[in-house]
Structures are given as C-alpha cells and as structure tokens.
Amino acid sequence: MMDELMLVTATPFKRNNKDSLSIKDFEFALSFDLKWMAPDLASKIRDRAIGANLLKFDGKGLVPNFDIRKIDVPHAFRPSDSIFTERSVIEDIIALIVANCGKNAREVTALINSKQEQLGDLVDIEVAGLLTAKETGCNIESLYERVYGNVFGKADEPS
Structure with missing residues (x-):
C-alpha cells in the first residue's frame, strides 16, 4: 500500500x-x-x-x-x-524509506526491526529507523531533531 x-x-x-x-x-x-x-x-x-x-x-x-x-x-x-492527524516520527521514517527505496512499509518495518536486533536492542526504534534510512541512501537531516527530542526527551521523564 x-x-x-x-x-x-x-x-x-x-x-x-x-x-x-x-x-x-x-x-x-x-x-x-x-x-x-x-x-x-x-x-x-x-x-x-x-x-x-x-x-x-x-x-x-x-x-x-x-x-x-x-x-x-x-x-x-x-x-x-x-x-x-499527526504521524509519529517512526511513521515518517518508514514513509521516507518507502519513498526512496521502492520497498513497501511492511518490508521497511522488518528492516528497521532487524537493525534494532543487530544492535542488541540497545537503541530506540527511531534510532534504528534513522540508521536504516541512512543505509538506504535517504537524506535524514530533517528528522534528526525529532528523533533527538523523542530519544533524549525520555531521559527527563521520571521512571
């Protein structure tokens, strides 16, 4: 789709x-x-x-x-x-990869999940998504700030 x-x-x-x-x-x-x-x-x-x-x-x-x-x-x-309605940053990353590499959203999601597993689940899904986007040749500049806010904004939240 x-x-x-x-x-x-x-x-x-x-x-x-x-x-x-x-x-x-x-x-x-x-x-x-x-x-x-x-x-x-x-x-x-x-x-x-x-x-x-x-x-x-x-x-x-x-x-x-x-x-x-x-x-x-x-x-x-x-x-x-x-x-x-506003999309999440991971949805935007998936859309970016789909737009640039000819794979469908399900295939891209599998690539991102695989990247996260390769990294021992030590990174957030958004970071794995950015790495996957970069590896598939996407320009990810416009997404850095949103990912940074999502990932490091979590550190400020009480546990």
Whole structure:
C-alpha cells in the first residue's frame, strides 16, 4: 500500500506535469483544483510533507524528494481524514524509506526491526529507523531533531 501522504504530495506535481511548484501552486492544486481540502489544510499537508522529507524547498519552489514518475495515483483517489492527524516520527521514517527505496512499509518495518536486533536492542526504534534510512541512501537531516527530542526527551521523564 502506497503511503497516503506520498500520494497526496505527488498529485499536484503529476497533475501539472512539473518537477517543481511554487508553494502557492502546490496548495492551490490541493485545495481548489482537486477540491480535497481547505487552503489552511493544504498548508498543513505541505508542512507535513516537508517534515517527512517528502518535499523540500529549493529556494524557488517545492520539489519532491522522491521519483513522482514511480507513483500511480489511483483513479478517483481522495485522501482520508486521517491524513490530517499527526504521524509519529517512526511513521515518517518508514514513509521516507518507502519513498526512496521502492520497498513497501511492511518490508521497511522488518528492516528497521532487524537493525534494532543487530544492535542488541540497545537503541530506540527511531534510532534504528534513522540508521536504516541512512543505509538506504535517504537524506535524514530533517528528522534528526525529532528523533533527538523523542530519544533524549525520555531521559527527563521520571521512571
């Protein structure tokens, strides 16, 4: 199953047959062309896609961090309401790896679990996910801060 955020992110580029879109054009496509969401929610989707490293801003416009030619948006596809709920950092790491290596979410989860086992279960799942993402050639810069907060924020919690 293709990641829903990836499908939503790819659609404006595919629809406009472009490799780069201005922020305005990306959000306009989601809200007015496709009529999928209100403009404020289109901004939220843009931010989530950037946070999940599916999109980047190259100074001129938004550019997908994955090959949109490999994405087939099903006919009559509409995003579910769940797309607007915040995903965990491990879900974003899995989506990033899926977007970049052509494996499905189940295969990626198995890779991450295997990496964690190789490390003797001494690291959090998010750290194993980052290592797996790096090994599969993903740019993980945008996820460092969230993983750091998740992992080291736990040290401050009372036991």
